[in-house]
Amino acid sequence: MDASRPVSAVSDVVDWFADPTHWEGPGGVPTRLLEHLGLSAAALGIACAIAVPLALWLGHVGRGGPLAVNLANTGRAVPTFAVLVLLAIGPLGFGPESTITALVLFAVPPILTNGYVGMREVDRDVVEAAKGVGMSPWQVARTVELPLAVPLLLNGIRLAAVQVIATATIAALVAGGGLGNIILLGFGTQDQAAVVAGALLVAGFALVTELVFVLLTRVVGQRPSPIVAEP
């Protein structure tokens, strides 16, 4: 790879994108993008199914706070690459099962932490007032705590989504699949244009996902609080 000609690399990358063979077949951009999307969506869906109810329940009853909060900090210290490799050469083997398991492991902590904090940060006076007017614990959770916790919960899901997309890229090193494969193939064939093109696709995918969640948070966050809307 020639590291001394970044300027000519730009035209090489443009040529890579213009090459129709890079857009078809099992190694083509659309297939790889769908693989990446599928892996990420599956992992994020499973992580949400586990972490959202758990976070809301823990936040509602006010238990397990240190666990919920410290899990995200601990998760940061564990290298995603190492976990992917450990699961693949371990009992789960090289395949989508080990990749998705690793992705879920890293997606749960941010959702759990943010969901928990979101529920706990609801003004205790508001919660007490809701109880005072005769709301059941379920009603308090659903109509008072949850709507106020949604922006932080969404923030947790956003962090998890970005984490999952990044980890799914690295998963190409281990079990194959996804846009990371384009980067790896580039490294393997010393094709710098392919490496950069794959990286641009991955970065674009991650940024678009981030943007979608930012917009989603804005829409949901601006919804009037039901305490005001439903007196």
Place this chain on the structure above:
Amino acid sequence: MAPSPTSCLQRNDWICGEYLTTRADLIASSALEHVLLTVVSVGLGLAVALPLGVVAFRFRRLGAVVLGASTALYTIPSLAMFSLLLPFTGLSATTVVVGLVLYSLTILVRNVVAGLQGVPADVVESATGTGYGPVSLLLHVQLPLALPTILAGVRVATVSTVALVTVGAILGNGGLGDLIYAGLRTQFQAEVLTATVLVVALAVVADLLLLGLQRLVTPWTRAAR
């Protein structure tokens, strides 16, 4: 059937003392590279983040741009980041360090700004009233009071950098990540597990050391986070 191998290396055990004794030099040099990559990356990140954070604090509109740009950078997956830097710095430790500096900037600039914003207005006012100029106000009042928040950022940046260094293995400069990558290719369980445990241990030790430093240089606060 062959007699069952007596060596844990031959059996490919997850935990293998023989691996530790026979590869001690390689493990030590990889761990040292890991530490160096982390220290250089966070150190450079802090050197850039301090002035950048001060500027972002002084000029709010510019600050919003700086914070927005660094947040976008943080969204880029590590493998893609290293790959995007490849045309500029090649297959080298420099590429890994530049990528890691960019990531640490996101955390560090944010905390420098938050730390400076957290300085109470009346403190700034009375310091100005007693004759502090803008520079000495910054150096002797604002930055020292922002120190706990800045150091909290250094801890977070260090812990995530220790983990991210492993991805540098794709460039052949991933510290202990190189061992994980090699172990992946040969399905060498002891090598992968040992390197992983060491990476997590490095992160924990670094975090505790920085926590100690934080307590030492900011004795007036008991804020541990």
